Amino acid sequence: MRSTLVGICGILFATGIVVAGTTDTKNPGDLHFKAGIGYDFVSQEYFYDSLAYEDTEAPLTSSLLKKEYLDDKKGLIYIRFDDDNLGRRMFEFGWEQTADLFRIIGDTRLTVGGRRTSVTADARMEIKEQYKGEAGAGEELEVYNGRLSLQRRFGNRLTGKISAFAEKVSFDVLDDFVYNYTRAGGQCDFSLFTKGFNSIFGSLTIERRNVPDSANLDYVMIRSSTGYMGGLGNARLSSDIGVETKNYKAGQDQDDYVLLSLSANLRVPVGPVYFIQPEISIEYFNFRSELFLNEDYSLTRVGLMAGRELDFLTLSVGPEAEILGVKNDLPSDDDYMEYLLSTALDYYSFGQVFVMFENQLGLRTYRNNPEYYSDFSFNRVSLIGNLKIVDGLSLNVLLSADWEWHSVDSDDSRLYLISSGLTVSL
Amino acid sequence: MKIVFKYYIMTMLVIGLLIPVMTSAQNIDRARNQFQKEYWQTNQVINRAQNVIEEANRYRHLELVKIAIDASGKMLVQAKQLQEKAREQLNATNVTNIQIGNNQTTRARDWAWKSINIIKKASDKIVRQAEENENLVVRQLEKTDQLINRLRDEFKSENTGNRMASLFDSARENQRRAWELYRNGNVRPALKMSNQAEKSLRKIGELLKADNKAHNRLRNQLNQLEIQLMQAGESLQACDSDEAVALMERAQHAYQEACNFTAQNQPKPAEQAIKNARKFMRKAAGLCSDQNLLENRIRRMTREMEQLTKEIGPNSSPAMRRLMEEAREHLRKATRLCENGNKEACAANIKAAQININKAKRIAGM
Numbered sequence: 001m002r003s004t005l006v007g008i009c010g011i012l013f014a015t016g017i018v019v020a021g022t023t024d025t026k027n028p029g030d031l032h033f034k035a036g037i038g039y040d041f042v043s044q045e046y047f048y049d050s051l052a053y054e055d056t057e058a059p060l061t062s063s064l065l066k067k068e069y070l071d072d073k074k075g076l077i078y079i080r081f082d083d084d085n086l087g088r089r090m091f092e093f094g095w096e097q098t099a100d101l102f103r104i105i106g107d108t109r110l111t112v113g114g115r116r117t118s119v120t121a122d123a124r125m126e127i128k129e130q131y132k133g134e135a136g137a138g139e140e141l142e143v144y145n146g147r148l149s150l151q152r153r154f155g156n157r158l159t160g161k162i163s164a165f166a167e168k169v170s171f172d173v174l175d176d177f178v179y180n181y182t183r184a185g186g187q188c189d190f191s192l193f194t195k196g197f198n199s200i201f202g203s204l205t206i207e208r209r210n211v212p213d214s215a216n217l218d219y220v221m222i223r224s225s226t227g228y229m230g231g232l233g234n235a236r237l238s239s240d241i242g243v244e245t246k247n248y249k250a251g252q253d254q255d256d257y258v259l260l261s262l263s264a265n266l267r268v269p270v271g272p273v274y275f276i277q278p279e280i281s282i283e284y285f286n287f288r289s290e291l292f293l294n295e296d297y298s299l300t301r302v303g304l305m306a307g308r309e310l311d312f313l314t315l316s317v318g319p320e321a322e323i324l325g326v327k328n329d330l331p332s333d334d335d336y337m338e339y340l341l342s343t344a345l346d347y348y349s350f351g352q353v354f355v356m357f358e359n360q361l362g363l364r365t366y367r368n369n370p371e372y373y374s375d376f377s378f379n380r381v382s383l384i385g386n387l388k389i390v391d392g393l394s395l396n397v398l399l400s401a402d403w404e405w406h407s408v409d410s411d412d413s414r415l416y417l418i419s420s421g422l423t424v425s426l
Numbered sequence: 427m428k429i430v431f432k433y434y435i436m437t438m439l440v441i442g443l444l445i446p447v448m449t450s451a452q453n454i455d456r457a458r459n460q461f462q463k464e465y466w467q468t469n470q471v472i473n474r475a476q477n478v479i480e481e482a483n484r485y486r487h488l489e490l491v492k493i494a495i496d497a498s499g500k501m502l503v504q505a506k507q508l509q510e511k512a513r514e515q516l517n518a519t520n521v522t523n524i525q526i527g528n529n530q531t532t533r534a535r536d537w538a539w540k541s542i543n544i545i546k547k548a549s550d551k552i553v554r555q556a557e558e559n560e561n562l563v564v565r566q567l568e569k570t571d572q573l574i575n576r577l578r579d580e581f582k583s584e585n586t587g588n589r590m591a592s593l594f595d596s597a598r599e600n601q602r603r604a605w606e607l608y609r610n611g612n613v614r615p616a617l618k619m620s621n622q623a624e625k626s627l628r629k630i631g632e633l634l635k636a637d638n639k640a641h642n643r644l645r646n647q648l649n650q651l652e653i654q655l656m657q658a659g660e661s662l663q664a665c666d667s668d669e670a671v672a673l674m675e676r677a678q679h680a681y682q683e684a685c686n687f688t689a690q691n692q693p694k695p696a697e698q699a700i701k702n703a704r705k706f707m708r709k710a711a712g713l714c715s716d717q718n719l720l721e722n723r724i725r726r727m728t729r730e731m732e733q734l735t736k737e738i739g740p741n742s743s744p745a746m747r748r749l750m751e752e753a754r755e756h757l758r759k760a761t762r763l764c765e766n767g768n769k770e771a772c773a774a775n776i777k778a779a780q781i782n783i784n785k786a787k788r789i790a791g792m
Contacts, residue, residue, distance in 0.1 A: 034595075040603065042607065042612070042615045042619075044612075044614065044615060069607060069610070069612045069615055070603075070607070087578060105602075109578070126602070128606075137610075138609060138610035138611065139610075141606075141609065143605075147575075169609060171609075178609070178610060178611060203572075244565070246561065257561065259561070259565075283562075285561070291481055333543070333546070346629065348629075348633060354593055354629075356625065356626060356629055358625075382622060382625070384622060384625065384626045384629075386592060386593050386596065388592075394592050396592070396593075396596040398596070398600055398622055398626075400618055400619075400622055402618070415614065415615065415618060417615060417618055417619055417622070419596075419599070419600055419603065419619075421596065421599075423592075425592065
């Protein structure tokens with residue numbers, strides 16, 4: 001397996017160089033190299049009120065304690081050929097290596113046609129292989145996906161696009177929860193530009209998933225959405241409404257649902273530098289079955305941010321609330337209300353520095369005093385940053401941390417995500 | 427009469443004895459009914475717990491659910507045992523036993539509820555992890571994928587260069603990792619990671635739009651600057667200022683730099699170069715304005731007179747000296763008039779000075 005992979009990589013690597021070298025030798029800017037180091041870490045800690053389980057305390061508690069999903073120090077090298085720097089004809093090959101596994105990534109895009117009609121083919125592959133120690137379920141995988149799209153402009157304002165897509169995911173080691181699957185489907189999109197560059201867009205997707213080892217997990221999904229992005233008076237509105245239905249092959253309508261969703265975000269300028277930004281999002285899941293895990297529920301989020309825009313800096317602060325309501329004959333344990341104060345800072349200076357920082361401090365209260373849930377306060381911090389140190393040398397960072405402090409101490413939980421990379425691009 | 431009284435007393439005694447007995451029997455019936463009602467409610471909860479365990483068995487392949495099912499099963503056994511004991515008291519004829527049965531069935535119901543809740547909680551941790559279920563995570567992942575595709579198209583259609591490519595690449599990389607976490611069943615970290623990727627992609631989208639606007643604005647500014655440079659170049663042909671010519675060359679150079687920076691998608695240095703070009707062009711135009719032209723001519727004629735005085739030397743004729751003195755006087759007047767903004771009188775004095783100088787040159791045979 002490993003030698004096959006290395007062989008495939010070698011061929012891809014050579015192909016990349018040959019294609020890049022022979023297509024346009026006069027323009028070396030079309031060929032990009034990227035190399036670097038990185039560190040990824042994902043960890044979750046959560047605890048349970050073990051007293052509730054008496055003699056089952058030990059195994060249950062140990063199953064629910066800290067878990068590290070990812071802890072990789074890696075080296076990486078990428079080569080990309082992009083003949084006009086517009087991504088119309090692009091080939092990318094990447095190799096990432098940690099102390100015990102390697103990952104190979106291939107990505108291509110080919111667009112033919114002009115401004116009026118064009119056809120785009122996208123293909124992507126990823127192979128992850130562990131060469132040291134015994135790989136657990138889900139740790140070695142192969143992913144292949146592709147998409148073929150035909151895009152056509154009707155006049156200057158209307159654009160239509162139809163696509164067909166497919167994906168195959170397979171793991172070397174399976175368990176009942178980590179399963180191979182294929183997905184395939186089609187999609188139609190349209191976008192209509194009105195005066196003033198406002199845009200109305202819509203999409204219809206049909207997808208079928210096939211899980212060879214468990215027919216119950218096969219499904220057919222249909223999703224439709226439409227939205228508007230553009231001006232509303234002197235404000236800017238971004239909104240969409242959608243409906244989605246998923247029909248699993250399992251009997252008794254198990255897990256089948258219809259989802260209705262709505263989201264809207266309005267940014268209203270107040271003077272030359274200040275703005276307010278009300279936003280709302282509603283999701284309603286309606287399950288067809290009466291199984292206990294298939295309870296209908298709605299999730300509503302509302303927020304009102306206010307902020308100031310400076311040259312490169314945007315600061316905003318405001319309250320948000322989230323309400324989960326579960327439809328149940330009895331008062332549901334899951335019903336909750338969450339209140340939070342969100343503070344955000346974005347900084348961007350012409351490709352040198354990019355920083356997005358957000359902090360959410362809040363409280364969640366469960367409405368029906370559930371026996372096994374406890375109210376908690378939380379702090380959620382996220383930082384996304386990109387710093388161009390010198391030409392070609394850049395640092396990427398993603399940090400995310402959630403802390404939950406429960407009224408029952410033993411329910412406290414933490415989630416940490418770190419993803420970072422220091423890369424040189426030529 | 428005695429007999430009647432005797433019967434009356436006996437009847438009253440019987441009634442007196444029967445009433446408490448009948449009342450007690452009614453109380454027992456009421457308590458039993460209440461107990462039976464509690465008992466059937468407990469039965470319903472036990473049946474529900476039984477169903478919950480059966481349904482949860484579908485997820486038994488998940489270690490945590492398996493453990494929870496086992497724990498739940500033990501709790502349900504406790505519930506059933508207590509309920510069985512309670513059942514034995516269903517036909518009890520005394521209040522004490524009915525109360526014992528009632529207590530047993532209530533405890534049995536508590537165990538049955540615990541049995542339900544332990545599975546619900548465990549499956550929530552796995553399947554829904556509080557508010558995040560698998561469907562939500564998949565939708566989030568697909569939403570972020572769509573955003574990536576849309577942005578890719580924008581990268582394709584707009585000449586954005588590589589300035590945001592590294593941001594875009596790292597967002598794609600985080601999304602790829604989110605999918606990997608999801609495929610391994612780690613839904614909550616997957617959701618979090620994909621949310622972060624979406625957030626940075628949305629910001630990149632905003633920046634792309636702003637960048638395109640800035641690019642278009644630069645293009646417009648460059649077009650305007652090009653026209654202004656052409657017009658200024660034409661008007662400078664009439665101006666004989668070397669300094670102005672040099673400044674115009676610097677303006678042309680700055681314009682070229684601005685074009686190059688714009689092509690390389692470096693708006694900040696491009697804007698600076700445009701500013702420089704405008705600054706040099708303004709200075710050159712200033713030098714060639716009417717006022718400056720007159721002042722230049724005064725300076726040039728002053729130099730010319732100094733040169734002429736040196737060349738003629740001490741042997742000049744009185745007429746020549748007079749002409750030169752008059753020319754100096756005209757230039758002094760011209761300077762004063764120009765300073766006061768009286769351009770016409772200034773120009774007339776310059777012209778008069780020039781006539782005197784020309785006459786002096788003719789006398790000197792130059």
